[in-house]
Amino acid sequence: MNPERPWQIGVDIGGTFTDFVLLDSRDGRLFNGKVLTTPQAPERAVLVGIAQLLAQHDVAPEAVRHVIHGTTLVANALIxxxxxxTGFLTTEGFRDVPEIGTELRHDTYDLFMRRPDPLVPRRLRLGVPERLRADGSVLTPLDEDAARAAIAALRDGGAQALAICLLHAxxxxxxxxxLAALARQVAPDLALCLSSDLVPEIGEYERGTTTICNAYVLPVFERYLARLGEGLRGAGLTGPLFLMLSDGGTVREDVAARHPIRLVQSGPAGGVQAARLIGQSAGAADILCFDMGGTTAKAALIEAGQPERSLDFEVSRVDRFRKGSGFPLKVPVIEMIEIGAGGGSIARVDRLGLIRVGPDSASSDPGPACYGLGGTLPTVTDADLLLGYLAPDRFLGGDMALDVAAAERAIAQHVGAPLGLSAIEAAWAVHETVNQSMAQAASVHALEKARRIEGYAMVPIGGAxxxxxxxxxxxxxxxKLVSPPGAGVASAFGFLAAPIAFAxxxxxxxxxxxxxxxxxxxMLAAMQVEGAAMVAEAGVPPAQVETRLLAAMRYAGQGYQVEAAIDAAAVQAGDRVALRAAFEAEYRRLYGRVEATLPVEVVGWRVIVAGPTPKLELATAPTGIGPAGKGHRRAWFGEGFVEAAVFDRAALRPGDAIDGPALVEERESTLVLPPGSTALCDAALNLVVTFT
Structure with a gap:
């Protein structure tokens, strides 16, 4: 730690709010902040929020060691x-693979099943004469004249980025x-993305969609990083800017700029990292992370202190909860599932008379009706306000006043009137609809992973x-439920707990x-050298670099693979028995059996090179004064309003106990304790909730 630069900043841009965490590495003091996101120029909210946070706590910009940032910018740009x-160059005869996809249907019986429209229209998808055999040897040499003509046609057709994905590349x-060299000659202004650099893996459709998505957002993300970097330096923050990857590691901004698709899940990944630490502080190793922000709600399983990870992800689904209805991405991610709506998700009554919530969101502009910023449609936040869970005069610590009358009008007009319900009854119906759908989705997700989660502890994060x-x-x-302090900005905190790492x-x-x-x-040695160089550039001493090795394997004939951790010593010794044993141990964990007589096939390898995981000793800085009790407020719990005790979260201390019904408020969120629940403040200032 540099004693002259003891402060660290974590920033998470969400669909509604941008969250901030300021950490003093000397004593673990933690300060939080939250401002409305500025969708048209996300860096504006980042710069404003950082300036406010530094001014509030009298921290000089030059005392900040670094900023670690996660964002939904990449995912939102795709959605x-x-x-x-974007133009697409591929092997002649394969230009339509991004539109044809695979033979799988995400809804077998829906005759009107929709798939996402391709990001690249057919006129900007061209094939070039060339062909590699499956072993990589050249069958047909590249026709360079035809390649130049194709690149020129894409340039003249308006392409600003070029995705190159050839068969067996x-x-x-x-x-x-x-082809990249020719493109630099013919169209030097095109942003280039090569599948062999980004995702050198089997599966031309998934490799193609990943390459296209990366190229599609690359110039947008580069311009954003340039504006943000310029703004930070202009504000006196000269330390490095790191970005959170979807697999829970962090990289320098120059690395992130080359691989923006690796950030598609960066914000939620930070939340899972935070939930892992929170669970550990409360003595819980098996955790259900529940992250509900302004736009969506997600769930992730953490087992024995480690989150599940995957190499497959989908973005821009046309059917929000149905696998196969979006663009498949071959990127390493912390595995999580979108299970529901967020606080800003819009509620409506469908043609069958059923309440639907989302997927569209009021976001921050115009925001929920109660924000008073021009929104007129009812949202989950409007419902929660009417039910008494949120204080209209203390939202965001009093920085934003909520308009109860506007929320009531929106709920009554768009939900209550069509169903013949009062505004309060309609608000409760919205609230219960969201809760039931999320509980069901989380339960199904756990069953799909062969997990029984009754013994897991839930860690709720996000503002809602x-x-x-x-x-x-x-x-x-x-x-059991473990509600941490600062839950509303937990993802930003999770960024500070993530190691420098790249896979x-x-x-x-x-x-x-x-x-x-x-x-x-x-091959593995070359991958390790490349990874070590990247983390060294981020300031990690060589002696602190750690390497993990994983292999994707399957039984011969299978169309899917299982990734297993591999002991590097087994590779060096050529121990094929140990490699098979590692695969079958993971296969058995997932499916409960193995196929002892079938041969095993190796598909690919992953080398993760990482620095040490930061050891954060936290001492949450109190933001309130006076007694914890703040009086009472009427809150609805199913059958009517009850008088619920209201507590100031910042004034609670270890050993304090609260019986529901109660509302525990802090600047970024409110913990709602229903009747029959008890919360005990532990040594880490978590509220550990149990139910009778």
Whole structure:
């Protein structure tokens, strides 16, 4: 730690709010902040929020060691189609793969099933004469004249970025690299993205969509980083800017700028990292992380202190909760599932007379009706306000006054009137609809992972997470809930707890029995050297660098693979038995059995090079004064209003106990304790909730 720069800042841009955490590394003091997101220029909210936080706590900009940042910018650009016009070059005859996809249907019986419209229209998808065999050897040389003509056509057609994905390029990148060189000659202004650099893995459709998505957002993300970096330096923050990746690691901004698709889940990944630490502080190793922000709610399982990870993710689904209805991405991510709506999600009554919530959100502009910023449609936040869970004069610590009358009008007009309900009854119906759908989705997710979560502890984070957490935990049959201080900005805090890390992936498809071990060792060594150089550039001393090795394997004939941790010593010793045993141990954990007589095939390898995980000793800085009790407020709990005790979260101390019904308020969120629940403040200032 540099004693002259003891402060660290975590920043998370969400759909409604941008969250901030300021940490003093000397004594663990933690300060939080939250401002409305500025969607048209997200860096504005970042710069304003940082300036406010530093001024409030009298911290000089030059005392800040670094800023760690996570954002939904990449995911939102894909969902909202705000990328740049992108061209696609591929092997002749394969230009329509991004639109054809696979033969799988995400809804077998829906005759009108929709798929997402391709990001690249057909006129900007072109094939070039060339062909590699499956082993990477050249079957047909690249026709360079035809390639130049195709690149010129894409340039003249308005493309600002170019995704290059040739058949079998993961085996041999020679033709992709030559196409890139030609593109720099013919159209030097095009942003380039090569599948062999980004995702050298088997599966041309998934490799193609990942490359296209990366190219589509690349110029947008580069411009954003440039504006943010300029703004930070102009404000006197000269330390490095790091960004959170979807797999829970952090990288320098120059690395992130080359691989923006790796940040598609960066904000939620920070939340899972925070939930892991919070659970540990409360003695819980098996955790259900429940992250409910302004736009969506997500769930992730953490087992034995480690979150589940995956190499597959989907974005821009046309059917929000149905796998296969979006663009598949081959990027390492912390595995989580979107299970519901966020605080800003819009509620409505459908043609069948059923309440639907989301997927569209009021976001921060115009925001929920109660924000008083022009929104007129009812949202989950409007419902929670009418039910008494939120204080209209203390939202965001009193910085934002909520308009109860506007919320009541929106709920009554759009939900109550169509159903013949009062505004309060309609608000409760919205609240219960959201809770029930999220509990059901979380339960199904756990069953799909072969987990029984009754023994898990829920850790709710996000601004709306603590409001809904107890009701959902009860529906899931959970015995314990751990509500941390600062839950509303937990993702930003999680960024500070993440190590500098980057994962390199390479395909090497071969039967385990005939795997070329010498070639494998050389490939892994090169991947490790490349990764070590990247973390060294981020300031990690070589002695502190750690390496993890994982292999994706499957039984011969299967169409999917399982990733297993591999002991590097087994690779060096050429121990094929140990490699198979590692695969089958993971296979058995997932599916409860193995196929002892079937041969095993290796599909690809992942090398994770990381620095040490930051050791954060936290001492949450009190923000309130006086006794914890703040009086009472009427809150609705199913059958009517009751007088619920209101407590100041910042004034609670270890050993304090609260019986529901109660409302525990802090600046960023409110914990709603229903009747029959008890919360005990532990040594880490978590509120550990149990139910009778």
């Amino acid at each position: 909202e189609r705000r990328g740049v016009p 993961f085996r041999n990148p020679v033709h992709e690299h030559r 997470g603590p409001v809904h957490a107890c009701a959902i935990a009860r529906k899931l049959g959970l015995a 390199h992936l390479r395909a090497m498809v071969a039967p385990l029995a005939t795997l070329d071990l010498d070639a494998l060792r050389a």
